[in-house]
Amino acid sequence: MAARYSHLNSIPSGRNVRIIQDRRVLSDAYVPETLPGRDEQILMFEEHLEPLLFNEPPSHMAFTGMAGTGKTAVAKHVLRHKSEELRGAPVRFIYINCSQANTSYRVMYQLNRAFGILVPPSGYPYDVLEDNFRKAFLEADVRMFLVLDEVDLLVRRDGGRLLYSLTRMNYDLDLRRNSVTVLGISNTLNFLDRLDRRVLSSYNPDRIFFQPYSADELYNILLQRARLGLRPGSWEDAALRRIAAKVAREGGDARRAIDLLRMAATLAERDRSGKLTEDHVEQAEIRVDESEVQVAIRTLPFHHLLVLKAAVDLLLAGDPRPGTGKIYERYERYARRFLVSPLTMRRVSAILRELESQGIIEIEMSYGGARGNTKVVRGTALPPLRLKEILNEVTRV
DNA sequence: TATCCACCGGAAGATGGGGTAT
DNA sequence: ATACCCCATCTTCCGGTGGATA
Incomplete structure (x- = not known):
């Protein structure tokens, strides 16, 4: 039986060209046993959870920091250890990601499920779900520690309604037995400032700030992943250093560093040289950008495509910084050509922002006085010509 | 100094498409 | 069949914005 598959191990010229040993480790969803560069945050978080050991309610918390600074990883890491330490104690940890559950209803739906209600x-009706949850929670007779990841996405929609009613519950509970504690994780730094007074007075969290990773910290993260996921001796140190330096310059997003490592390792494996070098990193930089933008564009709704097409065509026609007005004019023509009625300028203006937040275009405000305050497309993630090619592929169908 | 330009972006409401309950 | 409910998307409405211009 084994012999049938022996060709999988036979490598030409006896050299080992495999590089990736465990691909899972090279994904950002993987939470390793130690988190380089986040000792301070881990310690602070653990201290905040200390009251649970004495059956007392911890205070609410907020993690803030840019994308890819380890907020989710620290939360999961610490909670994993704490829930073992507190095994058997009347404590319930619940993690909900608000990028999927981005309305009060859907979060409450998840909470119902967490307490076994289908x-x-x-x-x-939303009220029914809330009643369900309250009853089940009291029935369970526990302390709840709820992590709301990407909570800013929820707050943007529901205005803090859920945050308020959850934290407000503590005022009606017997805190010697039950309590609700919320940890909100947010990518936007000012999400607390945007909360309503009433919400803030009952949520009022202790904050832990996550600064962007430095080049050294990124290097340590990459080294850890390489040791866990790549074949020993299959990478050049300079390759990791290069990723770390580049990503640190871009803003210290560990997710991006890990993406680059995975892509570079994949490319290295593909060319069968058996070693991950700086050259592979260089190719990976282009590939990662390209594939991210391609995926983003492919999933764009129709009107978004038309708006993007209008902007790209203006750039190609020689306008270095097309503004909303011109883009809208051209978009209108395209819409009619495709026999759909054009959206309003208000909506197109918002679509431009959405294209920006997807990293497809770069926008800048232009305070042009008599010519108006306008958004202006300053640049694109890929060369305009390349974008046009991708757009043509997508709109052909 | 007042006014204007040309768009910004928040708020609220309409619309239509998904669903459940009786 | 009817009466609800949730939700994403879009429209309508409207008070800013800040340099140019009168």
Whole structure:
């Protein structure tokens, strides 16, 4: 039996060209045993959870920091250890990511499920779900520690309604037995400032700030992943250093560093040289950008495509910084050509912002006085010509 | 100094498409 | 069949914005 698959191990010229040993380690979803560069935050978080050991309610918390600074990793890492330490104690840890559950209803739906209640995922009165949850929570007779990851996405929609009613519950509970504690994780630094007074007075979290990773910290992260996921001796140190330096310059996003490492390792494996070098990193930089933008564009709704097409065509026609007005004019023509009625300028203006937040275009405000305050497309993630090619592929269907 | 330009972006409401309950 | 409910997307409305211009 084994012999049948022996060709999998036979490598030409006896050299080992495999590089990746465990691909899972090279994904940002993987949470390693230690988190380089985040000792301070881990310690602070653990201290905040200390009261649970004495059956007392911890205070609410907020993690803030740019994308890829380890907020989610620290939360998961610490919670994993704490829930073992507190095994058997009347404590319930719940993690909910608000990028999927971005309305009060959907978070409440998840909370119902967490307490074993099955309710329809939509079409049901919200009040019923809230009542369900309250009853089940009291029934369970526990302290709840709820992590709301990417909570800013939820707050943007519901205005803090859920945050308020959850934290407000503590005022009606017997805190000697039950409590609700919320940890909100947010990518936007000012999300607390945007909360309503009433919400803030009952949520009022202790904050832990996550600064961007330095080049050294990124290097340590990459080294850790390489040791865990790559074949020993299959990478050049300079390759890791190069990723670390580049990503640190761009803003210290560990997710991006890990993406680059995975892509570089994949490319290195593909060319069968058996070693991951700086050259592979250089190729990976282009590939990662390209594939991210391609995926983003492919999933764009139709009107977004038309708006993007209008902007790209203006750039190609020689306008270095096309503004909303011109883009809208051209977009209108395209819409009619495709026999759909054009959206309003208000909406197109918002679509430009959405294209920006997807990293497809770069926008800058232009305070042009008599010519108006306008958004201006300053640049694109890929060369305009390349974008046009991708757009043509997508709109052909 | 007042006014204007040309768009910004928040708020609220309409619309239509998904669902559940009776 | 009817009466609800949730939700994403879009429109309508409207008070800013800040240099240019009168």
